[in-house]
Each structure stands twice: as C-alpha cells, then as structure tokens.
Amino acid sequence: MRAVRVRLAPYLLSLPGWFWLGLFFLVPIIAVLSVSLQTGNPDTGYNLTWHFSEFGTVLSNYNGELVRSFLYGAISTLAAFVIAYPMAYWIAFHGGRHKSTYLFIILLPFFVSFVIRTLSWQFLLSDNGIVLGTLKNIGVLPQSTHVLSTPFAVIAGLTYNALPYMVLPLYVAIEKIDRRVVRAAGDLYASGAQAFARVILPLSSAGIFAGFLLVFVTNTGDYVNASILGGPGTTMVGNVIQNSYLSNQDYPTASALSSILMVLLLFVIWLYARVFGTEAVEEAVV
Amino acid sequence: MRVSYAVREEELQETSTPADVSLRNVVKMFGDTVAVDDITLEIPRGEFFSLLGPSGCGKTTTLGMIGGFETPTSGTILLGDTDVSRVPAYKRDVNTVFQSYALFPHLDIFGNIAFGLRRKRMAKDDIARRVAEALRLVDLPGYERRKVAELSGGQQQRIALARALVNEPRVLLLDEPLGALDLKLRKQMQTELKRIQQDVGITFLYVTHDQEEAMAMSDRLAVMNAGKVEQCGSPREVYEHPATRFVASFLGASNLIDGRVASGAGAALAEVVLSGGERVRVPGERIAQGQSEVSVGIRPEKLHLDPVEEPAREGHNAITGQVTFGTYLGVSNQYVVRGPGDTDLVVYVQNLGLRAPGIGDTVRLSWLPEHTFVV
Structure with missing residues (x-):
C-alpha cells in the first residue's frame, strides 16, 4: 500500500500543474480554434459552422502582414543577438566581481512598463525630438529625415525590447564555459578568432538557441512596437489580430490569424531545431 | 616506432x-x-x-x-x-597537457585530437592517420568516435596527452x-x-x-x-647531495644537525664538531672555503642503529642518543632518536627480524662519511 503511494506521489504532485495547463492553455487554444471556424457578425452573434474558408480569406488578405511579421521578427532577433553577444561575453568573461551589477543594469529599464518604455522611444525618435532635432540643428541630418513610422523604428524598438531576453540566456551559457578549455584552444594553435569560432561559439549554442527562440517568438507576434513606433506601412500581424478582435469584433478573423501565426511559428521552430540538433533544444529547455 | x-x-x-x-x-x-x-x-x-x-x-x-x-x-x-x-x-x-585535461566537450575524441592538426591545415587523410597513431600510442585505439563525457578520468588524461603529442x-x-x-x-x-x-x-x-x-x-x-x-x-x-636546507627537507626526509667546521675545508675529508661536541667527518668538497657554521645532514635510511655495547663500525661517523619513539611500518621500523644538542633524528631500520630497541635505550647511530651532506 505504502509502496504504491510512494510510486504514485510524483504523478499526484504534478496533478495541479496539469490541471492548470489544461484549464488555461488547452481550453483557450481549443476556443481559439473553434472561434476561427465560426461565422456571423457582431450584432447577431457567431455560430460554429465549420467555415474553413476563413483561413484562406485571411491568408490572402493579410499575407503581407504575415511576411512582414516574420521578417521583422527575424531581423530584430539577429540584431538583438549581434548586440547582446558581446555584452554577455564581456560580462561573463571580464565582469569580475561586478557581474550581477552589470546584469542588473541591463534589466533596470525593464522595471518600467513595456508600453511606457516604447512610448519614450517615440519621444526620442520624433522628428524634432532630442536625437533627430539635435542632429538636424547641427546639420548632420537633413530637415526632412523621418525615423518614426519607418520599418527601422519598429525593428529598432523590437530589438531594444528583446535585449534582456537575449543577454540573459547567452550570459548563462557563456559563463558556464571553462576558461581552461579556451586556453587549450590557444595552446593548439587557434588564434583568438579561431578559438572563438571553434570553441566559445559552439559551447554557447544552448544559450544562442534559447535566446533566438524567446526573442523570435515574442517579436514575431508583437503589436506594441508597430502601433507606437510604426505607421501605416509597418503593420504586423499582431496589429491586425488586435484590431480585428478589439475594434472590429471580428472574432473569426482574429482567431484564424492567431492560429496561422501559431502554426507557422511552430513550423519555423521545428525547422530551426532540426538544423541545430535536438541536443541544443534539450539543453535550452533544461 | x-x-x-x-x-x-x-x-x-x-x-x-x-x-x-x-x-x-x-x-x-x-x-x-x-x-x-x-x-x-x-x-x-x-x-x-x-x-x-x-x-x-x-x-x-x-x-x-x-x-x-x-x-x-x-x-x-x-x-x-x-x-x-x-x-x-x-x-x-609547444603543446600542453593541462591539469584539468581541458578537453573540448562539444567535440568527439577525433575532433579533440585533430584540433591542432586542423589549425595547421594538414590534409584530411594525414589527420586521420595521425589521430589513429596517437590513439594507439596512448593505448586507446579505435576511440575516435567516443564522446569526452563517456571516458573515465584516466582515459581523458590519455586523450589530453594524445591531443598534445599528435602535433609533435x-x-x-x-x-x-x-x-x-x-x-x-x-x-x-x-x-x-x-x-x-x-x-x-x-x-x-x-x-x-x-x-x-x-x-x-x-x-x-x-x-x-x-x-x-x-x-x-x-x-x-x-x-x-641536496644543496640547501629546503631541498634536503622537501625531497625525502633528512636529519640535520648543526655544527662548526673544525678543519679541512677543501681537503678529502673535513671535520665538523657537532653541537653536542662529537666530531664527524664529511667530504671536504661539500664545504665551501671560509664556511664555518654548517648543518650536517644524513638521510634516515643511511643510518645504522646499534646498541652502544657493540663495537663501533669501522670508518663510520658515530653519535649516541636515546630512542624516544618507535613505529612498526611492516617493511621497516622507524625510530626517533634524541641526538646531539637535543636534535630529534629519524632512522629507518629495515625489518630483518632482529631484536628491536626499546624506548629509552641508549643507541649508537653510525653512517659513512660519504653519505653525509652539508647545507
């Protein structure tokens, strides 16, 4: 009797977790999928009619936004990686006693609300704001320069907001690298650049994988940066979903787009995991 | 080879x-x-x-x-x-075998050993041949595709050696x-x-x-x-012939007794008066000209331990002392003898089954002059 209880204990202990997941993850997903198959209008209500053609309609209406989302997501993820890697590397290898202080400084702006932070970027990048205004006044930039409402502004915002999610996993991975192994590479005729490419970079692959995953998924589905820093030409799929749902109350369109976004993201991640090997995925998850 | x-x-x-x-x-x-x-x-x-x-x-x-x-x-x-x-x-x-081995955890054994050769841009066939050769040298032939984490500490050590040696x-x-x-x-x-x-x-x-x-x-x-x-x-x-007090004590055990050079620095045999007044002979070449205060050293295994009643060994230096401590180690007995100037001297006596001296016995320690060193 006791032996059975002991054997069952792990399963019983994990039950609340499964219940939570079932309630707040599985149910909404099923709801979203079912809503995407409904027809109707905000006045008369919606009914489940297994209307699969909604997917075709949103795909043809919003393929531009979908492509743009993945493009912005990919570019901002790469940019965040290029900026974050040297920071994480420097803190891990040269931060000395103050490693946690440097990490805290990187996290500090994130104690401010996401929306406020992005709004302050709007203020910074406005046509006559601190940055552009000053540069225009001293004649470095022509008076006609715009940054807001351009893809550059949206991608810059996405990149900025993603930085800590890139720095932290990279830092954890780089910090774990045995410095003596790097020294061994130097002993075996590897120059600094070769030691980096052949030893440090592969040994931080788990962090690279985790950072890419976190940032790419978040940024591809983002709508805040595009709505605050972007313009009519930079609408992302997140903005369409938000508008359909909250403004137009067109629930089937919003749900269908959400489902498509989710499936596409899962596909990209699957592809990515295939290329980088399952080991990295496991390491990233652990 | x-x-x-x-x-x-x-x-x-x-x-x-x-x-x-x-x-x-x-x-x-x-x-x-x-x-x-x-x-x-x-x-x-x-x-x-x-x-x-x-x-x-x-x-x-x-x-x-x-x-x-x-x-x-x-x-x-x-x-x-x-x-x-x-x-x-x-x-x-120059290549190094590190204390921690410092093998590359993301590469297999082949990748580890080939690392240096690849940086030297050696041809692929040559690399494969040299890696196989190095693995044979360290007695782990055929280990190319193993992972570092699969190997024991001793095997990792051999791989670290092979990884360095393969570069000749x-x-x-x-x-x-x-x-x-x-x-x-x-x-x-x-x-x-x-x-x-x-x-x-x-x-x-x-x-x-x-x-x-x-x-x-x-x-x-x-x-x-x-x-x-x-x-x-x-x-x-x-x-x-340890040159300094540090070498004498770091490299094996040493007995050191303070003394003063009496005569013969530079001659074949010099005489040193120990702090207890005993005169011992040491090879003269080990005393520098003009050196007077010295320490005379003898390794514990070079000392003979005899009862004082027995006749002195010919040609040997001799001092007397009291046994204060004895330890049975199986292959040998180790004694501590209080000698000249209350210096504790350690003696190893090979276990030949002879009667062992007791604590408090007065014994004679003797050794050959050429076994004496001076620091």
Whole structure:
C-alpha cells in the first residue's frame, strides 16, 4: 500500500500543474480554434459552422502582414543577438566581481512598463525630438529625415525590447564555459578568432538557441512596437489580430490569424531545431 | 616506432642544438609579488625534465611562460634558437597537457585530437592517420568516435596527452597531469608517460609537487621554492647531495644537525664538531672555503642503529642518543632518536627480524662519511 503511494506521489504532485495547463492553455487554444471556424457578425452573434474558408480569406488578405511579421521578427532577433553577444561575453568573461551589477543594469529599464518604455522611444525618435532635432540643428541630418513610422523604428524598438531576453540566456551559457578549455584552444594553435569560432561559439549554442527562440517568438507576434513606433506601412500581424478582435469584433478573423501565426511559428521552430540538433533544444529547455 | 616519430628521431641526431628550451634570467611579477625570481635553465633535446616544488613556488607560472599563457616581466625564453618571450601561445611549437585535461566537450575524441592538426591545415587523410597513431600510442585505439563525457578520468588524461603529442611539438609541457588520478592509476601512468616519452623522443617538461613522481620519471629536475631554483640536477644528485636546507627537507626526509667546521675545508675529508661536541667527518668538497657554521645532514635510511655495547663500525661517523619513539611500518621500523644538542633524528631500520630497541635505550647511530651532506 505504502509502496504504491510512494510510486504514485510524483504523478499526484504534478496533478495541479496539469490541471492548470489544461484549464488555461488547452481550453483557450481549443476556443481559439473553434472561434476561427465560426461565422456571423457582431450584432447577431457567431455560430460554429465549420467555415474553413476563413483561413484562406485571411491568408490572402493579410499575407503581407504575415511576411512582414516574420521578417521583422527575424531581423530584430539577429540584431538583438549581434548586440547582446558581446555584452554577455564581456560580462561573463571580464565582469569580475561586478557581474550581477552589470546584469542588473541591463534589466533596470525593464522595471518600467513595456508600453511606457516604447512610448519614450517615440519621444526620442520624433522628428524634432532630442536625437533627430539635435542632429538636424547641427546639420548632420537633413530637415526632412523621418525615423518614426519607418520599418527601422519598429525593428529598432523590437530589438531594444528583446535585449534582456537575449543577454540573459547567452550570459548563462557563456559563463558556464571553462576558461581552461579556451586556453587549450590557444595552446593548439587557434588564434583568438579561431578559438572563438571553434570553441566559445559552439559551447554557447544552448544559450544562442534559447535566446533566438524567446526573442523570435515574442517579436514575431508583437503589436506594441508597430502601433507606437510604426505607421501605416509597418503593420504586423499582431496589429491586425488586435484590431480585428478589439475594434472590429471580428472574432473569426482574429482567431484564424492567431492560429496561422501559431502554426507557422511552430513550423519555423521545428525547422530551426532540426538544423541545430535536438541536443541544443534539450539543453535550452533544461 | 611509428614512422613519423622515427623521422623525428633522425632529425634529432642530425641537428645538435644545445638546448630545446632555455630560460635566461626570467622574472615574472604579479603586481608587487614576485612569482618567478630570476630563473635560468637549459633543457636539452629529448630530456624528461621536472619542475618540482610546493604550491605557490612559481613552477606553474614558469610553465605558463614557456607555453605562452604568461609574458615574462623580464628575461628571455628560447625554444631552440628562437626567442619566443613575446610570441603568443598559438604561434609556439609547444603543446600542453593541462591539469584539468581541458578537453573540448562539444567535440568527439577525433575532433579533440585533430584540433591542432586542423589549425595547421594538414590534409584530411594525414589527420586521420595521425589521430589513429596517437590513439594507439596512448593505448586507446579505435576511440575516435567516443564522446569526452563517456571516458573515465584516466582515459581523458590519455586523450589530453594524445591531443598534445599528435602535433609533435618541440616541447611537451605537462602541468601536474596525474594530480586528479587515484594512487594506483597514477603509478601506472608514471611508467606509461616515461615509456611514451622514450618512444617519441620529445622533450617533456613536467610540473609536479610530488617528489616521488618527479624522481621516478625525470632525467633531471629543478627544485623550486619561492620563485627561485634551489637546485638542479639528476634525481640522484639532488637526493644524495641536496644543496640547501629546503631541498634536503622537501625531497625525502633528512636529519640535520648543526655544527662548526673544525678543519679541512677543501681537503678529502673535513671535520665538523657537532653541537653536542662529537666530531664527524664529511667530504671536504661539500664545504665551501671560509664556511664555518654548517648543518650536517644524513638521510634516515643511511643510518645504522646499534646498541652502544657493540663495537663501533669501522670508518663510520658515530653519535649516541636515546630512542624516544618507535613505529612498526611492516617493511621497516622507524625510530626517533634524541641526538646531539637535543636534535630529534629519524632512522629507518629495515625489518630483518632482529631484536628491536626499546624506548629509552641508549643507541649508537653510525653512517659513512660519504653519505653525509652539508647545507
């Protein structure tokens, strides 16, 4: 009797977790999928009619936004990686006693609300704001320069907001690298650049994988940066979903787009995991 | 031996450079601390040379400077005829076996051993052949596709050795490579290392704090203390004739008795009056001209312990003392005898089954003059 209880204990202990997941993850997903198959209008209500053609309609209406989302997501993820890697590397290898202080400084702006932070970027990048205004006044930039409402502004915002999610996993991975192994590479005729490419970079692959995953998924589905820093030409799929749902109350369109976004993201991640090997995925998850 | 190493041995005969590694007045400072204090050493080609000393004596820093991981504050390091004092590690014809092995965890055994050859842009077929050869040399043939984490500590140690040796460096540096192994495996690897070194004929520079290990493997060794080389010579020279008090006590056990030179410095046999008044003879060459206050040293295994009633041994130095302590060790008995000037002397007596002296017995300790050293 006791032996059975002991054997069952792990399963019983994990039950609340499964219940939570079932309630707040599985149910909404099923709801979203079912809503995407409904027809109707905000006045008369919606009914489940297994209307699969909604997917075709949103795909043809919003393929531009979908492509743009993945493009912005990919570019901002790469940019965040290029900026974050040297920071994480420097803190891990040269931060000395103050490693946690440097990490805290990187996290500090994130104690401010996401929306406020992005709004302050709007203020910074406005046509006559601190940055552009000053540069225009001293004649470095022509008076006609715009940054807001351009893809550059949206991608810059996405990149900025993603930085800590890139720095932290990279830092954890780089910090774990045995410095003596790097020294061994130097002993075996590897120059600094070769030691980096052949030893440090592969040994931080788990962090690279985790950072890419976190940032790419978040940024591809983002709508805040595009709505605050972007313009009519930079609408992302997140903005369409938000508008359909909250403004137009067109629930089937919003749900269908959400489902498509989710499936596409899962596909990209699957592809990515295939290329980088399952080991990295496991390491990233652990 | 394997073809490539055989070629190297022929080279060895043709060229007659005086030394593979030369250190000239090398100093290394860390801030205000002197880690290595004016070291000059010459290590001839093909020698198994050890740097022996306690932790913090500067031996690992010295190795690091030869490997290129540290830059000397002053002085010159030569590999052959080339001054490499300021040459970065990756451009030096030197490889290291690290204490922690430092194998690359993301590469398999082949990738680890081939790492250096690949950086040298060697042809693929040659790399495969050389890796297989190196694995045979360290007795792990066919291990190419294993992963580092699958191997035991002893096997990882061999891979670290193969990874360095496969490059056929001018000098192989070994930084306490056996430190992490258990005693039995360590003894086995000592013999193995010596065999491999004789096989490949590469100069080995070995760093250790274990005097037994250094004695067992080295052609010559340098005993270091506080950043300086205290003595350099063959294990026999250094053990039998320690030059300083530090060497005498660090390398094996020593009995040291204070005394004053009475006569004959420079003669065949000199006479020293011990603090208890006894006169002993020591080889005159071991006393410098004008030296008067000295310590006379005898190794515990060189002492004979006899009852005072027995006649004195001819031609031997002799002192008397009281047994204060005895320990049975199986292969031998170890006694502590209170000798001249209340100095405690340690004596090893081989267990031949003779009657053992008791605590408090007065005994005579005698030894041959040539077994005496002076520091």
